[in-house]
Amino acid sequence: MPDKKPSLSPFLLKTLQIVVSKRYREAISGDLIEMVRGISRKKGTAYAKWWAVFIILTSFPRFLSHSFRWSLEMFKSILKLTLRHLKRHKGFSFINIAGLTIGITASLLMFLWVQDELSFDGFHANEKNIYRVICGKSNPSSPQGAVSPPVLAKRMKSDFPEVVETARLYHSGGILFSRGEASFFENNGLLVDPSFFRIFTFPFTLGDPETAFQESRSIAVSEKLAFKYFGQTNPLNKTITLDTRADFKITGVFKNVPQNSHLRFDYVLPFSLLERSGRDMNSWTDVSYYTYVLLREGASHAAVDKKFEILGSQEDPQKEGYYLQPLKNIYLRSDLLFDIGRHGNRVYVTIFFAAALFILVIACINFMNLATARSGRRAKEVGMRKAVGATRGNLVTQFYFEAFFLSFLALFLALLLVHFLIPVFYSLSGKQLSLGFLNNPFLLLTLAGTALITGVLSGSYPALFLSSFQPQVALKNMFNAGIKGARFRKILVILQFSLTIILITGTMVIYKQLDFMRNKDLGFNKDHIISISMRGEFLNSFSAIKNAVQQNPNILNISAASNMPLHIGSGTSHADWEGKTEDDVIQMQIAWVDADYLDTFEMKMVEGRFFKTGDTVDQNCFVLNEAAVKAMGMDSPLGKRFSAFGKDGHIIGVIKNFHYKSLHSKIEPLILNTDPRMQDLACIRINAKNIPGTLRFLEKTWKEYAPDYPFEYAFLDDEVDALYRAEQRLGKVFNVFTFLAVFIACLGLFGLSSFMSEQRTKEVGIRKVLGAGMFSIVRLLNSEFILLIGISSLFACPASYVVMTVWLQHFSYRIQIPVWIFLVSAGLALGIALLTVSQQSLKAAMSRPVDSIRYE
């Protein structure tokens, strides 16, 4: 008997069981099995199986229509009621939906921004196992550098079993690309080992990264660069001239580096170029390289750090410590010396995230607030519907559905808005966002979750509380509900205005700090200074150019230097001086400047003298800044022995501290020295009059001396401003979002106050009849809101003080948060609130008592 063999797959039985009501499940599957066995005895198993599928499929419609038909009918009626309700209360509906929509839109944009920041370097396939070698003394307070000596890469690969692949990287600096007519400086280039493309995911569209760098004169370019020089034609195997001297063959084209990569580059040259140029690749002291490492899956970087310790102590003459820094930490979590690439700011990410959350919370509160406030007037409806036979379940469904309908409608509108606002946001924040839902189910879930929670919270009060009313109570005593919810609504308003005040304060503090940074005395005059970089043969002809340029009376001063006083970034911790002890490890920055630097930038000496023109002896002299002298603890520095960068000399002067980096960092010890080979930047102070004429003159002069190079210049004050671009953008974005938050909070308040004054219409009417003046009535209606906002400021001021103090920690030079900021923002909030509320109060106060008493 083949009965033991189950002739029906469990899957089919399961499908059937979904649709059948519980009571019949067992019987039906039993019936089915019995029938199938009967058929299979007569017509064979295969036939029986298909027959079973057929019979189950044909059963579906019957069961489905039976169970769905009535719920569909109910749903239709709920939807109809909801729409009717929205139409009936157009004002409330508008405020409710608009507030929530704007709130979700704003916070969604900010969340997208945050998400973009957090996504940096996440696109590499090996993302989790990529590290960068950083160096520094183990002492945590001493600064660490993002750089490492070239020998490490080789040693790691051969000695450390955890290491799969290493790649060295060197930033090329600007190179002049020319092909035919087209000739531009390209500043974003890297020299890398071929293994670079095995570690990172930068896919090639043409050529193969494995074979692209076999010849030393080969170059891979980005699609953007390829288009710039070759247009639509295939650039592969064509040549391009670099720095007017050497022809390089294009052996690869890679996809443009994604926006969210900390490494940005447009072309890649083989690292072997450096080896050929005679650099010592076994050096432990030449730290001009970046080393990236791919570890074996599951290997811990702490183990590698341990091995570094042993290797370093045995072989490194400088006894530096080396560590691995996870790739994910580079963009947001590192503050290293000599770093390359783009950097974000964790503080801003946190602030944005918090602000987005704030706005979302405000909008949701607003939504709930209105829903609960309005529910009072629906008590009657509840009573009525119960009287005609609605069950509590019906009412719960109805109220929840309305809440969900509104919150999801708002979500939908917000998504639409975000879609259209992305370009606007780009111009505001400089970040191209995308609404990539398909590749981010998390975001979609979060949004749906937000709408769901908002719906649940706003719907719960009417659904759970109102629906429990006895019909006769609800019909008779309709105002009870509104009063009962009042305390809850007051708490909501307090929370909402606290958040608004925090945002207003934040905006003001940010603006104050930006203003402070813009106007702070930097220790030099940044106005009307232009810088022109000198490349190639330029360096030798600087004195000739200088002579030619100085003929023009509009050129006030010209100086050759390695850096302008804003990006001085190279340094050493191996300087030596008279009286140095073993424990003195001081990181010092260095800039090479000529004798005119001091006057060009209008800096001041504290003691001693600056370099003299034409004095070659001065090449072994040093000028230090006050911070350096203080760090060394010298009492009378003049004439003391000092050596750094292979030069042995003495200190001839002390220069007054000036800011040579952004105001985020403190003024650190600085060495100034003269070395014409390093001074590749011409800094020119020009007269404020006739700037275009002066620029034309400079261009003409430049072309005479270096016709091959394009004339490119930059204004110092622009570049100083660029240091704070992130803050300026933050300020702008914050401004907009604060405005939105205030707007949303006002919408909520407006709805609430109009509701409350409506509820008191009768009271106002009687008061007027008894002789109350308009002023006293407005005061009566407003006083409650004033109290609420007073309480909010009590909460908000300390909170915003803490938050903004944390933000300001980020700047070495920062403002004290003045007390008036809190007063102003509280006052502002109060003013806005009163303006909103008074509109309703005035309307109530000015209405004719006859109308108001007749109300109902």
Added chain:
Amino acid sequence: MKKYLSRPEEIILLAVWRLKDNAYGVTIKKKVEKMTEKYWSIGAVYVPLERLEKKGFVRSCLSKPKSERGGRRKRLFTITSAGIYELNKIHKVNEVIWQGYSTDKKETW
């Protein structure tokens, strides 16, 4: 006002009555298919059965597990006295409304 049974309900109820104490899914399905000479899906059998049970015209109990049903029990349906009463009513109505009708082709038009 009580509604009449629907046509499928009526047919199923009659099938249950006819099958006496052996009325369960498979036999009912076979019976109605034989009577109507049409395919009845399982859904088409059980949905009216469920309604009939709710209305109290049939009641059901579970049998012992049967091996030829994969160890599952039968749900045996029996007609209640209310069901019999309902059948009588329908029969009367049917007689009235069908009175005088014959399948003679000449009388159709």
